[in-house]
Amino acid sequence: MLTDLSLAEARDGLRRRDFSAVELTEAHLDAVAALNPRINAFITVSADKARAQAAAADAALAKGEDRPLLGLPLAIKDLFCTDGLRTTAGSRILEPFVPPYESTVTANLLRDGAVFLGKANMDEFAMGSSNMTSAFGPVQNPWTRRGDNRALVPGGSSGGSCAAVAARMALGATATDTGGSIRQPASFCGIAGIKPTYGRCSRWGIVAFASSLDQAGPVARTVEDCAILLGSMAGFDPKDSTSADRAVPDFAAACRRSVRGLRIGVPREYHSDNMPPEIEAMWQQGLAWLRDAGAEIVDVSLPHTKYGLATYYIVAPAEASSNLARYDGVRFGRRVEGEDLTDMYEKTRAEGFGAEVRRRVMIGTYVLSAGYYDAYYLRAQKVRALILRDFTDAYAQVDALLTPTAPSAAFAQGDKMDDPVAMYLNDVFTVPASMAGVPGLSVPAGLDGQGLPLGLQVLGRPFDEETVFAVGAELERAADFHHLPAIRAGVPA
Amino acid sequence: MSGVIEGRDGPWEMVIGLEVHAQVISRSKLFSGSATEFGAEPNTQVSLVDAAFPGMLPVINGECVAQAVRTGLGLDAHINMVSRFDRKNYFYADLPAGYQISQYAHPVVGGGSIEIELADGSTKRIGVTRLHLEQDAGKSLHDQHPSKSFIDLNRSGIALMEIVSEPDLRTAEEAGAYLRKLRTILRYLGTCDGNMEEGSMRADVNVSVRRHGEPFRTRCEVKNVNSVRFVMQAIEAEAARQVEVWESGGTVEQETRLFDPARGVTRSMRSKEDAHDYRYFPDPDLLPLVLDEGWVAGLRAGLPELPDAKRARFVAEHGLSAYDAAVLVADQETAAFFETVAAGRDAKLAANWIMGDFFAALNRTGCSIGDSPVSAGALGQLLDLLADRTINGRIAKEVFEAMVDTGESPAGIVESRGLRQVTDTGAIDGAVDRVLAAHPDKLAEYRGGKDKLFGFFVGQVMKAMAGKGNPALVNEALRQRLSA
Numbered sequence: 001m002l003t004d005l006s007l008a009e010a011r012d013g014l015r016r017r018d019f020s021a022v023e024l025t026e027a028h029l030d031a032v033a034a035l036n037p038r039i040n041a042f043i044t045v046s047a048d049k050a051r052a053q054a055a056a057a058d059a060a061l062a063k064g065e066d067r068p069l070l071g072l073p074l075a076i077k078d079l080f081c082t083d084g085l086r087t088t089a090g091s092r093i094l095e096p097f098v099p100p101y102e103s104t105v106t107a108n109l110l111r112d113g114a115v116f117l118g119k120a121n122m123d124e125f126a127m128g129s130s131n132m133t134s135a136f137g138p139v140q141n142p143w144t145r146r147g148d149n150r151a152l153v154p155g156g157s158s159g160g161s162c163a164a165v166a167a168r169m170a171l172g173a174t175a176t177d178t179g180g181s182i183r184q185p186a187s188f189c190g191i192a193g194i195k196p197t198y199g200r201c202s203r204w205g206i207v208a209f210a211s212s213l214d215q216a217g218p219v220a221r222t223v224e225d226c227a228i229l230l231g232s233m234a235g236f237d238p239k240d241s242t243s244a245d246r247a248v249p250d251f252a253a254a255c256r257r258s259v260r261g262l263r264i265g266v267p268r269e270y271h272s273d274n275m276p277p278e279i280e281a282m283w284q285q286g287l288a289w290l291r292d293a294g295a296e297i298v299d300v301s302l303p304h305t306k307y308g309l310a311t312y313y314i315v316a317p318a319e320a321s322s323n324l325a326r327y328d329g330v331r332f333g334r335r336v337e338g339e340d341l342t343d344m345y346e347k348t349r350a351e352g353f354g355a356e357v358r359r360r361v362m363i364g365t366y367v368l369s370a371g372y373y374d375a376y377y378l379r380a381q382k383v384r385a386l387i388l389r390d391f392t393d394a395y396a397q398v399d400a401l402l403t404p405t406a407p408s409a410a411f412a413q414g415d416k417m418d419d420p421v422a423m424y425l426n427d428v429f430t431v432p433a434s435m436a437g438v439p440g441l442s443v444p445a446g447l448d449g450q451g452l453p454l455g456l457q458v459l460g461r462p463f464d465e466e467t468v469f470a471v472g473a474e475l476e477r478a479a480d481f482h483h484l485p486a487i488r489a490g491v492p493a
Numbered sequence: 494m495s496g497v498i499e500g501r502d503g504p505w506e507m508v509i510g511l512e513v514h515a516q517v518i519s520r521s522k523l524f525s526g527s528a529t530e531f532g533a534e535p536n537t538q539v540s541l542v543d544a545a546f547p548g549m550l551p552v553i554n555g556e557c558v559a560q561a562v563r564t565g566l567g568l569d570a571h572i573n574m575v576s577r578f579d580r581k582n583y584f585y586a587d588l589p590a591g592y593q594i595s596q597y598a599h600p601v602v603g604g605g606s607i608e609i610e611l612a613d614g615s616t617k618r619i620g621v622t623r624l625h626l627e628q629d630a631g632k633s634l635h636d637q638h639p640s641k642s643f644i645d646l647n648r649s650g651i652a653l654m655e656i657v658s659e660p661d662l663r664t665a666e667e668a669g670a671y672l673r674k675l676r677t678i679l680r681y682l683g684t685c686d687g688n689m690e691e692g693s694m695r696a697d698v699n700v701s702v703r704r705h706g707e708p709f710r711t712r713c714e715v716k717n718v719n720s721v722r723f724v725m726q727a728i729e730a731e732a733a734r735q736v737e738v739w740e741s742g743g744t745v746e747q748e749t750r751l752f753d754p755a756r757g758v759t760r761s762m763r764s765k766e767d768a769h770d771y772r773y774f775p776d777p778d779l780l781p782l783v784l785d786e787g788w789v790a791g792l793r794a795g796l797p798e799l800p801d802a803k804r805a806r807f808v809a810e811h812g813l814s815a816y817d818a819a820v821l822v823a824d825q826e827t828a829a830f831f832e833t834v835a836a837g838r839d840a841k842l843a844a845n846w847i848m849g850d851f852f853a854a855l856n857r858t859g860c861s862i863g864d865s866p867v868s869a870g871a872l873g874q875l876l877d878l879l880a881d882r883t884i885n886g887r888i889a890k891e892v893f894e895a896m897v898d899t900g901e902s903p904a905g906i907v908e909s910r911g912l913r914q915v916t917d918t919g920a921i922d923g924a925v926d927r928v929l930a931a932h933p934d935k936l937a938e939y940r941g942g943k944d945k946l947f948g949f950f951v952g953q954v955m956k957a958m959a960g961k962g963n964p965a966l967v968n969e970a971l972r973q974r975l976s977a
Contacts (some may be wrong), residue, residue, distance in 0.1 A: 081548045094547065101541060103548060205548040211777035240550050241779050319777055322580050325591020326545040330644070341586055341642075368582070368772035377774060 002027040003168040003489040007072055007225035008252075010171055014061060014071050021061065021071025025054035025115050028073045031169045031489035032117060035142075039487060041154075041164035043078050043136045044086050045118035053115040060113065068232055070113030075164040075173035078119035079126055080106045080216070081205040085116070089207040090124040090157075092135040093327045093334045093352025103205025104237045105174060105216045112232040117170055121160030124354045125324065126181055126209040129426035131159030132417060133356040141188060141410045142167035142485035146451035152410040155185030155426070162189035162219050168489035172220035172229050176206060178213045179312050180406075180430025183442035186219050187405035187455025190444045190485060192472065193219035194226050195430075197463045198437035199244035201230075202237030208323040210316040211242075213434050223443060223472040227251035230465065246463060254466035255473040260294030262471065265398035269305035270429060278448045279404045286402055286445055286456045289478035290471065298398050302390040307383045308432040313424060314367050314380035315435070320357075321364025327352060359420065388436040395461045400471050403429050405442040405455035429457060439465045441472045444481045453483065496664035498702065500736050505702045507732045508709055509662035511724075513675060515654045515685035516629070516693035517560045523628050523652035524551030524594065531691050535645035543650040545589035550778050553578075557652040558782065559792055560684040561601050561626050564654055566793050567682045568621050570605025574789075576625075576782045582772040587631035587644050595655075597773045600625035601782060607658075607678070608801060609670040610819050619671050620659030629653050654685065660699065660709065665725040672696060672721050673823070677800050681825050689720050696724050698752075700731040702739065710735075711745045715752050715759050727752035731759045803828055811840035820848055826862045833869035838876050846872060850890065854897045866900045867893070875903040887960050888912050916963045921954070921970045924962065928953045929974065939975065947971065 002024050005013065013019055029047050036042050050073060057071030081087045081099035088094045102110070110116075123133040130153040131139040139159040141152040143166070154163040158175035165173050166189035175182045177195035186193030194217045201216040208214060218229030231251050237243040266287060271280075287297050329335030329348030336351050338344035353361070367376035394401065406426055416423045433440040439462070442455040456475055460468035498505040522529060525542035542549045565572050579597040602624035610616050631649035635642050656675065662668045676687035676694060687694050696719075701712035715731055718724045730752065735745045749768075750759040798806070800822045807818035807828075821844060822828045835843040851872065855865060875892060878884045884892060884907055895906045907913055915921065928950060929936055939946040954967050 081546075087547070089547070097547070099547070101546070203548070204550050207547040208778075239552060241552050242777075318774060322582050322592055322772070322774070325582060325584065326547070326589060328584065328586075328591060330586050331544055331589060332546065342584075345584055365772065368774055370770045370772075373772075373774070 001490050003031050005171070006222045007171040007220055007228060008222070010072055011069070011228075015066070017061075021054040021057035021115065022051065024071060025050050025073045025117070027489075028117055028170060031167070035167050035169055035487065035489065039140045039142060039163050039167055039169070040137050041121055041139055041160040041167065041169060042075065042118040043088055043090070043121050043134075043160070046085055046116055047118075049085065050115050050117050057113055057115060065113075067111075067113035068228065069109060071115060072113070072171050073115040073117050074109065074229075075118060075120040075161055075170035076106055076116050077122055077158055077161045077174050077176060079122060079176050079207045080174055081207065082106055082116065082119065085119065087119065087207070088136065089126070090122040090134040090136060091327075091352065091354070091357065093348070094207075095135070095334060097333045099205075101205060104202035104239065105206065105233045107205075108232050108235060109174070114232070120158070120164055120173055123157035123159065123181075124357050125207065125320070126157040126176055126178055126214075127320070127356050127360055128156040129180070129184055129423055130411075130413075130416070131156040131185075132413065133354055134160075135354055138413055139163050140413070140487070142487040143188075143190060143410060143452055144486045148450070151413045152452070153188065153413055153415075155188035155406070155410065157181040157185070158193070158219060159185045162186050162191055162193065165189070165191050165219055165221060166485050167487055172218055172225050174216060174233065175219045176209075176214055176216050177430075177434065178209050178215075178316060179434045180427040182217045182219060183430045183440055183455070183457055184406045184426055186442040187444070187453065188410040190453030190481070190483065191219055191221050192223045192226050192441065192443050192476070193217060194230060194441040194465065194468065194472075195434070195439060196230060196234060196465050197244070197439045199242055200234045200439070200463070200465070202235070202240040202243045204237055204239040210319040211323060212319060213316055223441070223469060223476045224252055224255045226441070227255050227469050244463065249466055251465060251469050254469040257466070257470035258294065259290055259471055259474045262295045262400065262467065263298050263398040264290050264295045264471065265298050265300035265394050265401040267300055267302040267305065267394070267401055267403060269302050270403045275404070275407060276448075279407065279454060282445050282454050282456065283402070283404050286475055289475055290402065293474050293478065295471075300394045300398055300401070302387075302394060302432065304383060304386045304390050305432055308387060308435055309424060309428055311380045311383045311387065312427070312431045312435060313363070314376050315384060317360040317364035318368050318377050319364070321361045321368065324353075324357070324361055356420075384435050387432055391433075391436040391438055391459075399461070400467050401459040402471070403457045403459065405429060405457040409448045409450070409452035409454055433459050438462055439468050441468045443472045443475045443479070445475060445479045446481065447483055453481075496667070498732055498736050500740050502740060504705065505732070505736050506705050507663055507665075507728065508660050508701045508703060508712070509665075509668050509728055510660035510699040510712075511658045511662065511668060511671060512697040512699070513656045513672070514695045514697075515564075515656060515679055515687070517557050517626075517652035517654055518684055518686060519554060519556045519560060519652055521554055521556075522650040523554055523557050523626060525650050527650065529651050531693070533647055535643070535647060537647065539646040539649065543589065543646055545591070551594060551776070553779065553782065554652065557626060558601065558784075560652075561624060561654050562784065562789060562792050563682050563796060564656070564679065564684045565602030565605065565624055566796055567678050567684075567799055568602070568605035568607060568624065568656075570621055570624065571603035572784065572789055573599065573601055573603055574784045574786070575599070576601040578626075578776045578779045578782070579773045580776045583769045585630070585633075586642060587633045587646070587649065589631065589646065589649060593628050593630065594776055594779070595627035596625035607671060607674055609667060609674050611666060611670060614816065617667065619661045619667070622657040622659050624654050624656045627653050627655055665728040668698070668728055669721050669725045672724060674800075677823055681797055681799055683797075692719065695719050698724055698727055698731070700728055700735070701745070702732050702735045710739075711747050713745065713748055713750050713759075715750045716762060718752050723752060723754050726754065726757060727759060730757055734759060807831075811835055811844070813840065813844055817844045817848065824862070830862055830869045834873045834876065836873070838873060838880065842876060842879075843873075846876065850893050854893070858897065867896050871896060871902060878903055878907060882916070882963065883907060883913055885914050885961070885964050887955070888914065891960070912961060914963050915958055915961045916966055918966060918970065921958070921962055921966050922974075924954050924957045925967075925970045925974050928957055947975070950975070
C-alpha cells in the first residue's frame with residue numbers, strides 16, 4: 001500500500017514513476033476519509049488543494065524537476081498559519097480565522113514541493129499533553145492496549161500530527177514543541193519526532209505559545225524521514241529575530257553516520273523510584289544497543305533537572321499570558337459582543353478559550369504581576385540559566401544524552417484530567433531540553449507489556465542535530481521497530 | 494514668571510520633570526516595514542505585525558536605533574551598548590498585541606543634559622535621566638459612530654523616543670525653555686520634526702510642590718500635553734491646585750491627570766489604586782540590542798553642529814551678543830540663513846537686519862524662512878549696496894520693502910527707481926542752500942544757539958534730495974555752511 005511507504009520510499013517511488021503524486025495523495029486522502037471520523041487527527045482537510053498540489057507535482061516531475069519533497073503528502077499542525085487555509089490553533093477563539101499569509105516553515109515545505117492534506121488537531125494553543133484540550137474534540141491514539149479497545153490519548157500537543165502519521169494518513173507532519181509537544185506524542189504514537197535547536201526553524205507565522213521555547217520540528221515514521229523534513233523546514237529567516245543565521249546541514253546524511261567512538265551521557269537525575277520498570281528497562285536496552293555499536297556510555301549529572309518542570313510552568317505561562325492578549329475579539333477571530341470594551345474582552349475570552357488556556361493565562365498573569373515578578377519569573381529565569389549550564393557542562397564530557405522520552409506509555413482519554421499537575425508530569429523528561437534550547441529526538445524503541453510503544457529521547461548539543469540523528473538512526477536500526485497500530489490505513493474498522 | 498507660589502502660609506516651590514514622547518523620523522516603523530507618513534487614510538499604513546496577527550514577529554528597524562543613538566549623542570548622554578526591549582502589558586482596543594514593546598529596564602540611552610536659556614539671560618543645565626525606544630499605539634476614534642469606537646492603526650508601531658528629564662525644573666518658564674531647546678536639538682539632529690500640533694512630540698508633565706529646602710512631596714503626572722504653552726499652563730494650574738490641597742490640610746495623592754486647556758484646570762484621570770499593573774518582562778521575540786563601538790563612532794562623526802556649539806561660534810567668530818546668537822540658532826534654517834548673509838560681510842549688521850526687518854517681513858507676509866520672498870543672497874546684496882555706499886541706510890529699508898513686495902534684486906530696484914545715493918557735492922550744496930533759504934526763522938534760531946536744529950536741517954536736505962543724499966556728505970556740507 002502506498003500509505004505504508006516511508007517518506008523516503010515514497011519520494012524514490014515518485015522519482016522512478018512507480019506511481020504518481022496524485023495516486024499517492026489520493027491514497028492518503030482515502031485514509032483520511034476512512035480514519036479521521038474515528039481518530040479526529042485533522043481539524044480541517046484540504047482535499048481539493050492537496051489534489052491540485054499533487055497534480056502540479058506530477059507536472060513538475062514530468063519536467064524532470066527534483067525538489068526534496070515534490071509530491072509528498074503531509075499533515076500540518078494547525079498552529080502553522082497557512083495562506084487561505086483556516087488556522088485555529090485548536091481554539092474556539094480562532095475558529096473562523098483564515099490567515100492571509102503562509103508561515104515560513106510551511107512556505108519552505110511548499111517551496112520544496114510538499115502536498116498539504118490538511119491541518120492537524122492539537123491541544124488548544126499547544127497547551128496540553130493529551131490532545132484533550134482541543135476545542136475540536138480529542139484525538140484518538142491509533143494504538144490500543146492489547147485486548148482493550150478503550151480510546152487512548154496520542155499525547156500532546158502535536159497529537160493530531162503524530163496520530164495522522166502513525167495511522168498512515170500522512171507520510172509526515174509538522175509539529176511544534178514548547179516543553180515536549182513533539183517528543184511526547186511521538187513516543188505515545190510509536191513514531192519519530194525531533195525538536196531541533198531553538199532558532200533552527202523560523203517561528204514566523206506559527207501561532208505563539210511561549211516564544212522563548214516554541215520550536216517547530218517534524219514527525220515521521222522513520223528517523224531519516226524526520227531528517228529529510230527538517231532539512232526543508234529549517235533555515236535562517238530575517239523575519240524572526242531569534243532565528244539562527246546558520247547553514248542547514250545534510251541531516252539525512254547524518255543518519256548514516258556511525259556512533260562508534262561517540263560518548264553518550266546518562267543523566268543520573270532522570271532515574272527515579274517512580275519510573276515504571278518497563279521504561280527503565282527500555283532505557284537500559286537503548287544504552288546497550290549504543291554500546292554494542294561502539295559508543296561509550298558515561299554517567300553525567302544535570303543537577304537542576306528537578307527544577308525543570310516548576311520553572312517551565314512559570315516561564316511558559318508567563319509568555320503565553322502576554323502572547324495570547326491579542327485574542328481580544330477586536331481585529332480577527334471570534335468576537336462575543338459586550339456592553340462595553342471590557343465586557344467584550346471578558347466574554348470573548350471566556351467563551352473563546354478553554355479551561356487549560358484560561359488556567360495558564362491566569363498563572364502567567366500572576367507570576368508577572370507586581371510583587372510576584374521577582375519571586376517567580378525572575379527566579380525562574382535564573383534557574384533556567386542554571387539548567388542551560390547543566391547541559392553545557394554535560395556536553396563538555398559527552399556528545400549526546402540518552403533518556404526515556406516520557407514517564408509512561410499512552411494513557412486513556414479522560415485520565416489525569418482532574419489533576420493538572422499529574423498531566424504536567426508527562427513533560428518531566430522533555431522540559432529541561434526545551435528550557436536549554438538544545439535539540440531532542442524521540443525514537444520508537446519497543447512496546448510495553450500492554451503493547452503500547454515507548455520512545456527513547458536523544459539530546460544533543462545546540463545546533464548539533466547531526467549527532468542526534470546519527471544516534472537516533474542507530475537506535476532505530478537496533479530496535480528494528482516494525483509494530484503497527486491497531487487503527488491504520490487499510491485495516492477495516 | 495517665578496517658580497514661587499505665594500501660599501497663605503508662605504511660599505511654595507514647584508518641582509517639575511518632563512517625559513517627552515518624540516516620534517522618530519524614519520521611513521518605516523520600529524518593528525515593521527510599514528510607512529509612517531502623517532495624515533494617511535485610516536488603516537492604510539498597517540502591516541500584519543502592526544495589527545498583531547497570530548504568529549507575527551517584530552524585527553528591530555536599525556534606522557530607528559540610529560536615530561535614538563544620534564539623539565543620545567546630541568544630548569551629551571551615555572550610550573548603553575547593550576539595551577533590551579520589554580513588554581508593557583495592558584488591554585486596549587488600539588493596542589493590537591495587548592502589549593507595547595518598550596525599553597523599561599534597560600534603555601538605549603542613559604544620563605545626559607540640556608542647557609536652557611532663560612529670559613533674564615541666565616542659563617541652567619537640566620539633567621536628562623534616560624532616553625528609550627518604544628512603539629506608539631493606534632488611535633481610538635470615539636466620535637465617528639453613535640455606539641461604536643473606530644480604530645486607526647496607522648500610528649500603531651511607529652517608533653517613539655521617550656526622553657525623561659530629571660526633576661530639575663523649577664518654573665513653568667524653565668519647562669517651556671526645556672521643551673523648546675529639546676525640540677531645537679531634535680530638529681538639528683533630524684531625529685524628530687518636533688511638530689506638537691501633529692502629535693509628533695507630546696509631553697507628560699510631573700509636578701509637585703514643596704516648601705523651600707524640603708524633600709520632594711508627592712507628584713502628579715499630567716498626561717499628553719501637546720503644546721509648549723499648554724505645558725506651561727498645566728504646570729501653573731496643577732501646582733496651584735496642589736498648594737490649595739496642602740494648605741487646606743489635605744494630601745496630594747499620586748495620580749494621573751489631564752489638562753483641560755479650555756478651562757485651564759487639570760482633572761483626575763486615574764488614581765494610583767486604578768493604576769495598571771503592566772507586568773513588564775523582557776520581550777522573548779527580540780534579542781538584546783547590542784551596539785557596535787565603531788557604528789556609534791560613525792554616528793557621532795556624522796552629527797551636525799548643534800545649537801550650543803553654533804551659538805558659541807557665532808559669538809566668537811562673528812562677535813554677536815549671546816542673546817542675538819541664541820535667537821539665530823534657535824532654528825537651523827535661520828542660522829544657515831544668517832551665515833550666508835554674514836559671509837564676508839559685517840556680521841552684526843547682518844544679524845540686525847535678519848532679526849529686525851527680515852523677521853518683521855516674515856511675520857507680516859506669513860512666510861517661513863524656507864519660502865521667504867527675500868533670499869539670503871539677495872539680503873547680502875542689499876548689505877553690499879550699503880557697504881559700498883551705493884545706497885544709504887534709509888533707502889536700504891525702502892529697497893528691502895520693495896524686495897519683499899516684488900522679489901526683485903536690490904540692485905535692480907535701486908537702478909529702476911533711481912535710488913542710487915547722491916554724492917555730487919554740487920547737488921548737495923544746492924539742496925543745502927535751498928533748505929536754508931526756505932527756513933530763515935529756523936536758521937536764526939540755530940544761530941541763536943539752538944544746536945538741536947542741525948538734525949532738522951539734515952532731515953530737510955534729505956527730504957529735498959528724495960532721501961538719496963549721502964548722509965555723511967550732507968552733514969559735512971551743512972556743517973560748513975552753518976559755521977560759515
